[in-house]
Amino acid sequence: MKKTTAATLVIAAFCAAAGAQEQPMSETTAAAKNVVTGKLELAAVLAELREKNPDLKAAAAVTRAARSRVKQAYLLKDPVIEFERMYTPSGKSFIGDAGERNIAVSQEIENPYKLLLRKNVAKDEHSFYTSLYDAKERELTARAKAVFYEYYMASKAGLIYNETVDVLRGFSKIAEAKYSVGKASQSDAIKAQVELSRMLNMLVTVKQEKETAAAMLNALLDRDTLAPLPEPEELEPSLPGAAYEELRAAALASNPGLKAYAIKSGQAERRLSLSKAEYLPDFMLLYRKRKAPGSEMNNTYDVSLGLTVPLWFSKQRAMVKEAGAEKEMAQAEYKAAQNELASDLREADIKARSSMRLVDLYRGSVIPQAEEALKIAQSGYQAEKADFMDLLDAQRTLLDFRMDYYRYIVDCHTWLARVTELSGETK
Secondary structure: OHHHHHHHHHHHHHHHHHHHHOHHHHHHHHHHHOOOOOOEOHHHHHHHHHHHOHHHHHHHHHHHHHHHHHHHHHOOOOOEEEEEEEOOOOOOOOOOOOOEEEEEEEEEEOOHHHHHHHHHHHHHHHHHHHHHHHHHHHHHHHHHHHHHHHHHHHHHHHHHHHHHHHHHHHHHHHHHHHHHOOOOOHHHHHHHHHHHHHHHHHHHHHHHHHHHHHHHHHHHOOOOOOOOOOOEOOOOOOOOOOOHHHHHHHHHHHOHHHHHHHHHHHHHHHHHHHHHHHHOOOEEEEEEEEEOOOOOOOOOEEEEEEEOOOOOHHHHHHHHHHHHHHHHHHHHHHHHHHHHHHHHHHHHHHHHHHHHHHHHHHHHHHHHHHHHHHHHHHHHHHOOOOOHHHHHHHHHHHHHHHHHHHHHHHHHHHHHHHHHHHHOOOO
């Protein structure tokens, strides 16, 4: 009777363990269905990021400040009004006894060509900061996605480890039941307990990782770092919607970071023209209305036009040389940025596609084979044709493969986010 009861316990424990091992495929099915009810959705995270992120707000403020500097660059300086009291006798008051009481208005007029160049340089500055804002938005979007994927990975790892703990507890019961009927050594039960303790330690670690990712995500959304977050939605990776050549063409045409370098190069060209324009004169216009005791001078007025003489040419030459060097630097930086963009995009595209192939491989072949191997090990241990370490090794292998599967999903999404950041490709 005792042996029959023990055998029943062994079979029941094996069935429980086998049932728990079916979970990886059900998770994959859930991912395919993309059930998001009550889940933390990536689209909602990104929308809140664009609305609330402090770094993005700061970049927007800098852009507005640059736009406000455009008018400052080309509008004329304020006119000067002068009240003159002339020919006041000694000992008399200049207020009421002055021989002449004049009002003069003068206006400094910078060369119109210089004003036009300054206006265009200021517009370039505004465009530059607008591109930097777009680049910052893409950068923060990619960062938020990466943190979301870390949160997703930690969440999945917690589920897998919890399931594995349940399985190992089942194994422990199996080993204890077999030991009670003399069909296994005590070391099998001890090994099961050691493996269970290791898995519980992993649960503590992954919980810390999840809390860290949640804090980082809350910080990006300008929330309290302790604010609770729901579980993440399921992810299903997909390849970029275009070939690398198309992605590269799109990146070179629309990447905001590269646009910023192009604007800086054009701005350096305008600054060179502006430095050359310093050889041109500026103007001063003066109007004076006179009040005098004599009828000949009373109510007369003066008009004068002056101009600057760029006499110290060494100053202008130095300005031209400086602007020319800055132009060469800006052009070289733009070319270097093009090369770096193409290289980074190629890396991201290759790694996204490689990760996708691994996801398909693990989903369609590796995990099913590992599940089958575990079932064989279970049957072998039950039939006393395999030892307990074979069973544990099969379980560890399946655990590693399931973790790798989700890591490759995260890698695929992370590199796709990088492709989007660089090229603007949305899929």
